[in-house]
Amino acid sequence: MSVNESDVVTTAEGAAWEPKIVAFLCNWCSYAGADLAGVSRIKYPANVRIIRVPCSSRVNPQFVFRAFERGADGVLVAGCHPGDCHYVTGNYYTRRRLTLFKRLLEYVGFEPERFIVRWVSASEGQRFAETVKEMVDGLKHLGPQKRVSRV
Amino acid sequence: MKEITEMLQQVAARLFNEGLEMFIGYESGSVPAKARPYFAAVQGETAALVFNPFCEHNLAKYLVRFPNAKTAVVVKGCDAGAVERLVKERNLDRTRITVIGVPCGGMLARERVLAELPQDGKITAITDRRDAFVFQTSKGEHVLEKKAFLLAKCLICTQNNPTGVDLMLGKEAPPVGETGKDPYARVKEISALDPPARAAFWDRLMDRCLRCYACREVCPACSCTECCFEQAVPGWQQGAIWLSKAVTLPDNLHYHVIRAFHVAGRCTGCGECERVCPVRIPLMLLNRKLAGDIDELYGPTPPDVPSVLCTYATGDRDEFT
Numbered sequence: 001m002s003v004n005e006s007d008v009v010t011t012a013e014g015a016a017w018e019p020k021i022v023a024f025l026c027n028w029c030s031y032a033g034a035d036l037a038g039v040s041r042i043k044y045p046a047n048v049r050i051i052r053v054p055c056s057s058r059v060n061p062q063f064v065f066r067a068f069e070r071g072a073d074g075v076l077v078a079g080c081h082p083g084d085c086h087y088v089t090g091n092y093y094t095r096r097r098l099t100l101f102k103r104l105l106e107y108v109g110f111e112p113e114r115f116i117v118r119w120v121s122a123s124e125g126q127r128f129a130e131t132v133k134e135m136v137d138g139l140k141h142l143g144p145q146k147r148v149s150r151v
Numbered sequence: 152m153k154e155i156t157e158m159l160q161q162v163a164a165r166l167f168n169e170g171l172e173m174f175i176g177y178e179s180g181s182v183p184a185k186a187r188p189y190f191a192a193v194q195g196e197t198a199a200l201v202f203n204p205f206c207e208h209n210l211a212k213y214l215v216r217f218p219n220a221k222t223a224v225v226v227k228g229c230d231a232g233a234v235e236r237l238v239k240e241r242n243l244d245r246t247r248i249t250v251i252g253v254p255c256g257g258m259l260a261r262e263r264v265l266a267e268l269p270q271d272g273k274i275t276a277i278t279d280r281r282d283a284f285v286f287q288t289s290k291g292e293h294v295l296e297k298k299a300f301l302l303a304k305c306l307i308c309t310q311n312n313p314t315g316v317d318l319m320l321g322k323e324a325p326p327v328g329e330t331g332k333d334p335y336a337r338v339k340e341i342s343a344l345d346p347p348a349r350a351a352f353w354d355r356l357m358d359r360c361l362r363c364y365a366c367r368e369v370c371p372a373c374s375c376t377e378c379c380f381e382q383a384v385p386g387w388q389q390g391a392i393w394l395s396k397a398v399t400l401p402d403n404l405h406y407h408v409i410r411a412f413h414v415a416g417r418c419t420g421c422g423e424c425e426r427v428c429p430v431r432i433p434l435m436l437l438n439r440k441l442a443g444d445i446d447e448l449y450g451p452t453p454p455d456v457p458s459v460l461c462t463y464a465t466g467d468r469d470e471f472t
Contacts, residue, residue: 061412062379062393065405082469092463099470100415100444100460107342107440108408109350117471147350148401 019073019139021048021132024063026056028086029121030078036125044129045136048076055079056117057090061101064115071151074114074139076131081119091119113138114145152277155202155253158320159225163197166249172220175213177206183274184261188213203277204284207258207302209233209421212371214243223249227258229304231313232419233371240417240457242374252316254324257297257305259284264300268293281325297327304422304435307334335443337436353404359430360403362396366424366434367410372417379413380406411437416445416452416459 025031031052037044053059056079064075077098085091098117105115116135120128163174178189178199186205190213191197202225210224211233226234234250237243256279264286268274272288284300286293298306305311308328313319333339341349364380367373380394394405411418411434420442424434445459448468456462 060393062405062409065408066393069401069405083465089463092465092467093460095467095469095471096449096463097460099448099468100441101412102470103444104408104412104437104441106346107338107349108353108404108437109346109348111346119471147354148404150401 017144019047019136019144020071021074021076021135021139022067022072023048023050023076023078023132024053024056024059025050025120026058026079026086026091027052027054029080029084029119030056030128032122033078033120033124033128036122037129038125040125042125042129044132047136047139048132055085055087055090056094057087057097059094059098061097064101064105065148068110068114068145068148069150071145071149073142073145074116074135076135077115077117078120078128078131079117081121084121109147111142113142152201152203152279155321156200159200159202159251159253160197162251162318162320163191163200163223164194166223167191167194167197170221171223171249173217173222174200174224175210175222176200176225177202177208177210179203180205184259184264184268202253204257204259204279205261207426209369209371209423211237212369212374214248215374218244219247221247221249223251225251225253226313226316227253227255228311228313229255229308229419229421231310231315233421235315236371236417236419237374240374249318250313250316252313252319254319254321255308255311255313255327256281256284256324257301257308257311257327259295259300260302264295267295267300279324298329301327304425307332335439337433338440338443341436342440354400356432357403357407358400360398360407360432361430362398362403362406363429365427365429369423369427370414371419371421371423372414373410379409407432407434407437411441414438415441417457418442 025034034050056077059077067075079091079094082091082095102115106112118131159176174191176189177186179201180187184205186201186203188208188210189199209230211226211230214222214224214237238245268286268288269290272290274286274288276287278285282297284295286295305327306329311327312323341352382392395402418438422435428434449459452459
């Protein structure tokens with residue numbers, strides 16, 4: 001991916017800074033979606049570190065905080081579209097939980113771009129790639145997450 | 152206040168005759184203008200019970216300490232929800248508990264009252280005159296306007312008469328909260344700031360947290376026997392703990408955000424977390440934010456559901472698409 005030179009935030013060492021994204025992907029839809037993006041050879045930034053979870057409702061809000069503390073600049077949670085959950089109702093709970101949690105995170109001072117939840121189905125490789133691209137652009141604009149990072 | 156106190160003592164004495172084993176109420180503190188929780192275990196101990204505008208504690212959580220005793224507890228309007236919450240989550244056997252409701256004319260902020268009263272005056276009587284409390288002291292009479300001396304939480308109070316009680320003492324109190332006061336006003340102010348300013352606001356507050364966990368201990372919604380912030384088993388047997396015990400800003404922020412989130416939809420708004428905080432972190436700002444969002448997004452929770460996050464509707468608002 002090419003970026004404008006002026007947009008690149010450089011670290012103290014002078015190397016170009018790249019945002020780190022931790023992505024929690026549901027095994028049944030979003031992980032397969034990311035896989036599809038790969039096998040379809042869709043280009044998307046390599047900033048994302050994927051953690052596979054059985055269901056998006058497995059994502060404890062504490063995981064999100066932990067990721068930020070361990071140096072993530074952004075966190076993505078992706079799951080099946082509501083109604084398509086492999087476990088029938090998991091993502092409905094996720095939707096309630098993470099809607100409130102995202103609002104709370106923003107309330108305590110995290111930028112909205114830092115925490116993204118997206119529904120990505122197994123056939124939406126393109127959408128996964130676009131989501132990551134969007135996030136990387138947003139995070140590059142924001143710069144490193146230093147507030148709670150320990151690294 | 153004298154009548155309520157007398158009624159309280161009479162009721163307690165009667166209940167002990169009927170086989171009560173523990174009465175949880177208030178007694179006068181060892182310093183002026185202060186009350187403290189009081190546990191009467193026998194008939195003879197009921198004479199110390201009082202009720203006055205310094206009984207700000209929520210006594211509901213003490214019920215959990217007496218799981219097998221026949222217990223009575225005194226509740227104000229803001230505490231009644233806590234008993235209900237504990238019963239709903241099966242922490243209490245409602246049949247063993249007698250809930251005694253007292254009409255509340257608002258609770259006074261101690262520091263402000265003490266600043267107003269003469270230093271060496273002894274408070275002999277307090278009367279509630281609807282818009283003011285009249286203090287009889289050994290140095291004369293003092294009228295304290297409620298508007299100026301009530302606790303902040305009482306000024307936005309909507310239910311000063313408890314509901315769902317077994318026994319109500321005295322007449323219903325007239326509303327205490329100021330009409331037209333928006334309980335979410337401060338939340339909206341903070342939400343209107345831009346992210347860096349919001350972060351600065353919260354960092355300043357969270358930085359002074361001592362992680363004494365008083366906010367958790369006192370909370371009637373925080374009733375897990377094993378808390379996710381400290382697990383009972385040591386070493387390798389331990390499950391994952393996602394939060395370090397270190398008192399640092401990231402950990403404090405993590406703790407408070409998750410604590411508030413864990414009681415989301417279950418918080419009864421009693422404000423005890425804020426009252427017990429030794430470093431005065433306005434924790435209700437977090438709880439109220441969640442309560443406001445839940446109200447806006449999901450409306451009232453059906454009575455048979457333990458919490459708003461334990462259920463869903465297929466038509467819930469989707470902000471993620």
